[in-house]
Amino acid sequence: xxxxxxxxxxxxxxxxxxxxxxxxxxxxxxxxxxxxxxxxxxxxxxxxxxxxxxxxxxxxxxxxxxxxxxxxxxxxxxxxxxxxxxxxxxxxxxxxxxxxxxxxxxxxxxxxxxxxxxxxxxx
Amino acid sequence: xxxxxxxxxxxxxxxxxxxxxxxxxxxxxxxxxxxxxxxxxxxxxxxxxxxxxxxxxxxxxxxxxxxxxxxxxxxxxxxxxxxxxxxxxxxxxxxxxxxxxxxxxxxxxxxxxxxxxxxxxxxxxxxxxxxxxxxxxxxxxxxxxxxxxxxxxxxxxxxxxxxxxxxxxxxxxxxxxxxxxxxxxxxxxxxxxxxxxxxxxxxxxxxxxxxxxxxxxxxxxxxxxxxxxxxx
Numbered sequence: 001x002x003x004x005x006x007x008x009x010x011x012x013x014x015x016x017x018x019x020x021x022x023x024x025x026x027x028x029x030x031x032x033x034x035x036x037x038x039x040x041x042x043x044x045x046x047x048x049x050x051x052x053x054x055x056x057x058x059x060x061x062x063x064x065x066x067x068x069x070x071x072x073x074x075x076x077x078x079x080x081x082x083x084x085x086x087x088x089x090x091x092x093x094x095x096x097x098x099x100x101x102x103x104x105x106x107x108x109x110x111x112x113x114x115x116x117x118x119x120x121x122x123x
Numbered sequence: 124x125x126x127x128x129x130x131x132x133x134x135x136x137x138x139x140x141x142x143x144x145x146x147x148x149x150x151x152x153x154x155x156x157x158x159x160x161x162x163x164x165x166x167x168x169x170x171x172x173x174x175x176x177x178x179x180x181x182x183x184x185x186x187x188x189x190x191x192x193x194x195x196x197x198x199x200x201x202x203x204x205x206x207x208x209x210x211x212x213x214x215x216x217x218x219x220x221x222x223x224x225x226x227x228x229x230x231x232x233x234x235x236x237x238x239x240x241x242x243x244x245x246x247x248x249x250x251x252x253x254x255x256x257x258x259x260x261x262x263x264x265x266x267x268x269x270x271x272x273x274x275x276x277x278x279x280x281x282x283x284x285x286x287x288x289x290x291x292x293x294x295x296x297x298x299x300x301x302x303x304x305x306x307x308x309x310x311x312x313x314x315x316x317x318x319x320x321x322x323x324x325x326x327x328x329x330x331x332x333x334x335x336x337x338x339x340x341x342x343x344x345x346x347x348x349x350x351x352x353x354x355x
Contacts, residue, residue, distance in 0.1 A: 012335060
């Protein structure tokens with residue numbers, strides 16, 4: 001998955017979301033080892049301190065754990081991926097409804113249009 | 124983290140034109156800082172004073188507690204806006220030059236980086252394009268194991284793909300205890316590699332914050348905030 005950053009939110013939050021998406025999608029699995037801060041920073045093209053901050057926050061949230069010398073790993077929690085999927089989904093739905101609201105569609109209409117669109121188009 | 128650069132009440136003028144006015148700035152070690160400001164705001168002057176090529180008029184300035192001089196030049200690696208190598212020099216000779224001048228120059232690092240950029244050490248400077256010359260100079264400057272890197276417009280003449288490469292070079296080569304001060308107009312390109320930004324306006328620091336603070340507080344990128352603060 002490519003690293004892309006928007007202009008509005010702090011970069012460390014976007015990194016966290018990126019890694020959460022990787023966990024939710026199964027790209028990263030329980031006990032997978034994460035690359036070092038330096039490697040990840042280079043890969044994403046961001047400042048190493050920013051990457052460090054994002055990983056520390058993920059650790060604080062319990063999504064990754066670190067072993068003193070071995071590095072950082074994806075935490076072993078059965079429901080992590082499902083919970084993450086749900087919270088990411090909520091976020092996307094919220095964004096959709098907000099954008100639709102901005103161009104004048106009330107919630108109900110936005111939901112109908114989405115259902116209609118999903119039926120017509122296969123992905 | 125310790126204070127690496129400390130400027131207080133720094134003044135500098137060229138004749139009657141005051142360029143830096145009671146400028147105060149502290150930079151910690153282990154940071155990548157963007158020095159941002161419109162043309163003529165004093166960025167280059169500040170960098171030149173820190174590198175020791177210009178003298179302050181008054182005020183205090185120190186790097187690792189040392190006054191600017193021979194001792195600080197040993198630990199400061201400076202990339203000027205313009206290239207200064209003789210056009211008839213070969214790239215190899217510029218490496219010799221740096222090896223002679225600076226104890227902390229790592230020739231192997233420089234050769235590896237030039238190799239990755241596919242720049243032959245046998246080429247003469249005059250045979251290289253403007254962008255390639257800039258790359259050579261940046262490679263030399265980043266191959267020193269310095270405590271402070273001062274990069275004045277490091278990407279002025281290079282294409283967007285090479286800019287990414289240069290930023291990666293900066294990230295991969297930099298030692299976590301050193302700091303890098305980058306002056307640039309290409310804010311959106313450098314934003315994600317920066318810890319902090321310093322806005323310079325009329326010879327003074329008007330804002331010094333981390334990139335995350337700016338995005339949190341203003342819901343804007345640094346580029347967006349810059350356009351707002353310096354709107355003409």
